Amino acid sequence: QVQLVESGGGLVQAGGSLRLSCAASGSIFSINDMRWYRQAPGKQRELVAMITSGGSTDYADSVKGRFTISRDNAKNMVYLQMKSLKPEDTAVYYCMAVVRGPNLWGQGTQVTVSS
Helix, strand or coil: CEEEEECCCCEEECCCCCEEEEEEECCCCCEEEEEEEEECCCCCCEEEEEEECCCCCECCCCCCCCCCEEEEEEHHHEEECCCCHHHHHHHEEEEECCCCCCEECCCCEEEEEEC
16 A cells, blocks of 8 residues: 655745655555645645646645645655745645545645744
């Protein structure tokens, strides 16, 4: 079964950049829908970005133009490149795969943006 592990979070100043990585233990080639979510303290978990196996992408309005989701099926990796970070981007970021049965979630990685 595919297991997802996020990495790349950390503390960054406003205006800075980070790249989050999601490593899958198995093939993601057949998984059409890969997503990044985030959850800030006291707030509902929200969808940040999604990408299909064909490379089609979609983003939350709050991150359009700043975040880029990508995937490398050969390496079983999904990425979230974040630029022009804002304090409101502070959250735990989760990788998710839409599969048959329960969706697969990573453990999350903390992103903190200071002003």
